[in-house]
Amino acid sequence: MYGKHMTRAKLEKLKQEQRRMRYLDTRKICDVFPNIEKIEITYHLHHGSVFGNQDKEGTWNVNLQSQMCFVLDCLNRECSSAGFDLKNEIYDMRRDNLTEKSDEMHCDGQEAPDHPEQRCSGTLHYTIKITYR
Numbered sequence: 001m002y003g004k005h006m007t008r009a010k011l012e013k014l015k016q017e018q019r020r021m022r023y024l025d026t027r028k029i030c031d032v033f034p035n036i037e038k039i040e041i042t043y044h045l046h047h048g049s050v051f052g053n054q055d056k057e058g059t060w061n062v063n064l065q066s067q068m069c070f071v072l073d074c075l076n077r078e079c080s081s082a083g084f085d086l087k088n089e090i091y092d093m094r095r096d097n098l099t100e101k102s103d104e105m106h107c108d109g110q111e112a113p114d115h116p117e118q119r120c121s122g123t124l125h126y127t128i129k130i131t132y133r
């Protein structure tokens, strides 16, 4: 099915894209949330394993012209999840007219494809800020 020349890296990439299909929503953010002017997500990703700790921090200024996808990748490259999906958080904030929310999420994936019994230890700490029109 994948052909002879598919490398492991490509295969992983493809699998990640397939998992991400479950988050697919091709509508534009500005069409779904016409009263939102700005969405800013500050994140701190963490993954710890026997090979060491990985951390990544940053700020994501969401482009409102892009598709409805609010997914941050888990730092564990072998992880079986499709990433951290913040879409429900943003829907909830919009419903309650919240301008700021901070919380943490634990990855729902497996640590590695060959360790199905071990949960991924990836975490995300985030702050979402929304500006309404």
Ligand SMILES: [Zn+2]
Binding pocket: 074, 075, 076, 079, 080, 081, 107, 108, 109, 110, 120, 121, 122
């Ligand atoms: Zn993970």
